[in-house]
Amino acid sequence: MRSRLARWFVTLPPTLFLWVFFVAPGVIIALASLRYPGEYGGLAPLVADGRVQLTLETYQFFFSDFIYTWIFLKSFAFAFVTTLACVVLAYPLAWKIVHARRRHRDLMLLLAILPFASNFLIRVYAWMIILGPQAMPSVLVNTFLGWLGHEPVSLLYSSFAVLVGMVYVHLPFMILPLYTNLERHDPVLLDAARDLGATPWQSFWRITWPLSLPGVLAGSVLVFIPVLGVFAIPEILGGTGDILIGNLIKEQFLATRDWPFGSALSMLLTGAVLVVAWVGARAARRLGGRYA
Amino acid sequence: MTPVTHDAPRAPLLELRGLTRRFGERLAVDAVSLDVKAGEFLTLLGPSGCGKTTLLRLIAGLDRPDTGQVRLDGRDITSLPPEKRPLHTVFQSYALFPHLTVGENVAFPLRMAGVPAPELRARVAGALADVRLAERADAYPHELSGGQRQRVALARALVGRPRLVLLDEPLAALDAKLREAMQRELIDLQREVGITFVYVTHAQDEALALSHRIAVLDRGRIEQIDTPARIYEFPRNRFVADFIGNINLFEVEVAAAHADGLRLLCPPLGTIVARARPGVRAGQRGWLAIRPEQLRLLGQGAATPADNRFAGVVRDAIYVGNVTTYTVELAPAVTVEALLPNTQPGRAMAFAAGAPVVVAWSGDVGVFLDA
Numbered sequence: 001m002r003s004r005l006a007r008w009f010v011t012l013p014p015t016l017f018l019w020v021f022f023v024a025p026g027v028i029i030a031l032a033s034l035r036y037p038g039e040y041g042g043l044a045p046l047v048a049d050g051r052v053q054l055t056l057e058t059y060q061f062f063f064s065d066f067i068y069t070w071i072f073l074k075s076f077a078f079a080f081v082t083t084l085a086c087v088v089l090a091y092p093l094a095w096k097i098v099h100a101r102r103r104h105r106d107l108m109l110l111l112a113i114l115p116f117a118s119n120f121l122i123r124v125y126a127w128m129i130i131l132g133p134q135a136m137p138s139v140l141v142n143t144f145l146g147w148l149g150h151e152p153v154s155l156l157y158s159s160f161a162v163l164v165g166m167v168y169v170h171l172p173f174m175i176l177p178l179y180t181n182l183e184r185h186d187p188v189l190l191d192a193a194r195d196l197g198a199t200p201w202q203s204f205w206r207i208t209w210p211l212s213l214p215g216v217l218a219g220s221v222l223v224f225i226p227v228l229g230v231f232a233i234p235e236i237l238g239g240t241g242d243i244l245i246g247n248l249i250k251e252q253f254l255a256t257r258d259w260p261f262g263s264a265l266s267m268l269l270t271g272a273v274l275v276v277a278w279v280g281a282r283a284a285r286r287l288g289g290r291y292a
Numbered sequence: 293m294t295p296v297t298h299d300a301p302r303a304p305l306l307e308l309r310g311l312t313r314r315f316g317e318r319l320a321v322d323a324v325s326l327d328v329k330a331g332e333f334l335t336l337l338g339p340s341g342c343g344k345t346t347l348l349r350l351i352a353g354l355d356r357p358d359t360g361q362v363r364l365d366g367r368d369i370t371s372l373p374p375e376k377r378p379l380h381t382v383f384q385s386y387a388l389f390p391h392l393t394v395g396e397n398v399a400f401p402l403r404m405a406g407v408p409a410p411e412l413r414a415r416v417a418g419a420l421a422d423v424r425l426a427e428r429a430d431a432y433p434h435e436l437s438g439g440q441r442q443r444v445a446l447a448r449a450l451v452g453r454p455r456l457v458l459l460d461e462p463l464a465a466l467d468a469k470l471r472e473a474m475q476r477e478l479i480d481l482q483r484e485v486g487i488t489f490v491y492v493t494h495a496q497d498e499a500l501a502l503s504h505r506i507a508v509l510d511r512g513r514i515e516q517i518d519t520p521a522r523i524y525e526f527p528r529n530r531f532v533a534d535f536i537g538n539i540n541l542f543e544v545e546v547a548a549a550h551a552d553g554l555r556l557l558c559p560p561l562g563t564i565v566a567r568a569r570p571g572v573r574a575g576q577r578g579w580l581a582i583r584p585e586q587l588r589l590l591g592q593g594a595a596t597p598a599d600n601r602f603a604g605v606v607r608d609a610i611y612v613g614n615v616t617t618y619t620v621e622l623a624p625a626v627t628v629e630a631l632l633p634n635t636q637p638g639r640a641m642a643f644a645a646g647a648p649v650v651v652a653w654s655g656d657v658g659v660f661l662d663a
Contacts, residue, residue: 186385186387188383188385188387189387189389189390191352191354191374191381191383191387192381192383192387192389193389193400194353194354194373194374194375195352195353195354195374195375195379195380195381196375196380196400196401196404196448196449196452197375197400197401197404197405197452198375198400198404199373199375202404206389206400207389210391211390211391
């Protein structure tokens, strides 16, 4: 009797939380994606002329114009490149932190997550200044291009700027799982690899890299999924052509006020994210089973 | 020289010359020089922190000496990285690669050496058969028992047919029964493949059972290097005597030193006759070391021709099956341990605590050690 009560006490808050903040909004959005748009934006009444008004027209509309699928694909490409760049940048960094002196390690970890202490938008705005035409990176690039006889380019308001912003914002999500993984590696394994004839390079690719794959995977899921839905970074740092799925959804709700279409886009994005998460979890389980 | 029980070939394979390794202020390895012959089973024995593992890492190339030289087959390999040295190591924790199967683990050194696939497969199969793990080739290390992992590590170190195999306390993680079985397997395997073994352990029984020769290490220095029998019977100093087996130590002063024996003065007991040792002079102070099994225990008044006999009282008797260990007080603050084999059933506890006894031993046992 008491244990039952205790179980309720422990499981009720998270269950309630999930129902209120995940299931209920999900159902509302799913329903909204099937409703008609209102005459002045928003949603049309659910019941009109004595009938429930539901339709799949919105989804038909999505697939009728390739531009929307294209934006989806582009968002996936951005997320993929961002994830890849995060792996490439975070791996050596995580490695360095793991192999630093104990005293420096905590400080380095703190520095890696310190950006979270300041506002996300402010950090993205900072890149407007860094990538602006008067700042060093832009001047250097354009001087170099000038030597090659090339027209000056703008670093800001470009896909490049969007990528830089996305990588910068999401890098800590890659560093932390990689650090946690690399930190658990037994250094004697590398000794053994060297002892058995592997060069340092071979020891990395044959021992450290495969053993760190669960960490790479965890970090990739943590970066890939939020990047898919991001809209502030393309809006601030991107040009007119850098509209991503996040911008499109935001626009449907705030500018165009086509709520059914915004909801349908959200459902499709959620579906895509679930697929990615499922594939990631499956791969992790396969790796985990082997390393246990 | 007592006769060597195992036949160890002669040519020196590994030569260490004045190897020194310092960690900050601490000398982990202090000017160690040592020859290991081809085909030999040499054990580095010492308490934890004596530098034996550091010495092993210097030989493997996983650490570099501050000064000194490592030579293999007459070639200086001191500055060679570990992957270029023709030797493999069995690590204490086995260091099996967790993401590779047993077969892939054993194949690793062959892959690194660029052995072609057909030969590689045959040799991996052979190495696994040698350690009786042929049917576990596709298992992952975490699916194996401790003893099986140990054998995989052994197969992995041997499959590349290195000139030398280093073993860092490979049996430490196993339980007693398994350890004994593995000791036997190790000896058989080493004699069979004829590969030179340098073995590190802190377990003296293991060192005695396995080795052709033992190097006893303390605080980075070799205290004595010799056959197991000589190490046990003729320890060179107090550290070696104390570390290997149990031993009784009497504080003594040399009264007379002759070619046929020593006369030692032990104030609480009187005069003790002991085995001669070259270089010992009258007036020298030191310790007399006698193994518990070299002492005999007699009832009071029993006749014995032994050179040394002292009356005492049994303080304690511990029965451990094959022997009974008696603690006997000979004088205030002078107690000895005597080991009596239990050869006759029903007579295990011949002397009870408090019984007056005579401890006797012959004049040709006992080793005089410098203070």
